[in-house]
Amino acid sequence: MRVDLFDFDLPPENIALRPARPRDSARMLLVEGAESGSLVDRHVHDLPGILRPGDVLVFNDTRVIPAQLEGRRGEAKIGATLHKRIDLRRWQAFVRNAKRLRPSDRIEFPAGVTALAEERLDDGSWVLFFEGEEPVEVLLERAGRMPLPPYIAGKRETDEADRSDYQTMFAEKDGAVAAPTASLHFTPELMARLEAAGVKRETLTLHVGAGTFLPVKADDTQDHRMHAEWGSIDAATADRLNAARAAGNRVIAVGTTSLRLLESATGEDNVIRPFEGDTAIFITPGYRFKAIDGLMTNFHLPKSTLFMLVSALMGLERMQAVYRHAISTGYRFYSYGDSSLLIRE
Structure with a gap:
């Protein structure tokens, strides 16, 4: 249709x-x-x-999960929205400013959370590998924001009330x-x-x-x-x-x-x-x-x-x-x- x-x-x-x-x-x-x-x-x-x-x-x-992340690769601002778990440490993510990323680049997020950009997939998303030994969910609670839909996030800031x-x-x-x-x-x-x-x-x-x-x-x-x-x-x-x-x-x-x-x-x-x-x-x-x-x-x-x-x-x-x-x-x-x-x- x-x-x-x-x-x-x-x-x-x-x-x-x-x-x-x-x-x-x-x-x-x-x-x-x-x-x-x-x-x-x-x-x-x-x-x-x-x-x-x-x-x-x-x-x-x-x-x-608080799957919206804002970070940097060097001086470049990188935004990532996780959308599907691959394994315990890897997630597929839609990446904003993805043209500034290359395989093996390290993205630094707040609170000491880092991830490696492993590969870009056919649909344009990236595989991110989260470094460290803490569960990824723990890292996201520390560094991430609630992933409000774009039609809300584009009109106001995410705040603490959104967590509930x-x-x-x-x-x-x-x-x-x-x-x-x-x-x-x-x-x-x-x-x-x-x-x-x-x-x-x-x-x-x-x-x-x-x-x-x-x-x-x-x-x-x-x-x-x-x-x-x-x-x-x-x-x-x-x-x-x-x-x-x-x-x-x-x-x-x-x-x-x-x-x-x-x-x-x-x-x-x-x-x-x-x-x-x-x-x-x-x-x-x-x-x-x-x-x-x-x-x-x-x-x-x-x-x-x-x-x-x-x-x-x-x-x-x-x-x-x-x-x-x-x-x-x-x-x-x-x-x-x-x-x-x-x-x-």
Whole structure:
């Protein structure tokens, strides 16, 4: 499909620079029906009264690491955003001012953290080898910043509040360089109310990469290539999700990251299987969903792979109408913005 079909105009004032407080006070647009139906303006804290007993919400338990680094190679300023772990000491990184780098150059970051630029890859990113014996995660906590998306970082400085604001309550496993932002809206109080309402909870892990923010440069979706991200679903979780669906209950992914991993783990027989490894699944209109019945997600960028994904779920014309409503009624967009609940039935 032509990429320009997924374009729309978004006023700058609709872009959220800070999250709602409390988190579950964010607005939520309820969209039921992939072809037609009403659009209902609600709030995230209304979820216990919207979902059914037996519904299963699937969360991503990845934890965002401070993967944004500013350093120097000699007199040259070098910026690095880590986006995928290779091994214990090596990460792939998008590098700013990369023309000043050569293989074997040493980059000096704050707090005595150094890394060697080992090689430039075909996609333009670099392999960085972090020197020393301390775990890389420890080095990043000392020298790095939270990797806020460019549409936020370009408008204000990252600050201490972002260390908690840009982390979900489910964050347990280090490795993401972008938050699974749909889960940012949840609080312990909301989870207790959902449990009391009979709504179930499952978790999986997908370490979100910085590639999620990269623009689609191709003119046609078939020419775009996704960056791979590592994910894992264990056998017990897969079994419970399959049992829920067999019992007629709905599986609702909280965030596009959860959805993409669930679909990667599901065969053509609609059975979810254990999964561990990379996925580069790219979901566009025409895709047949096998694992999920709905999606809770924030509002996405024009011409982004994520807007293509929700258009595949609900239909392009339907999502164009949804976004027109969201923009005209003042919904806040992107990572710190408001939410939507998309139910296919």
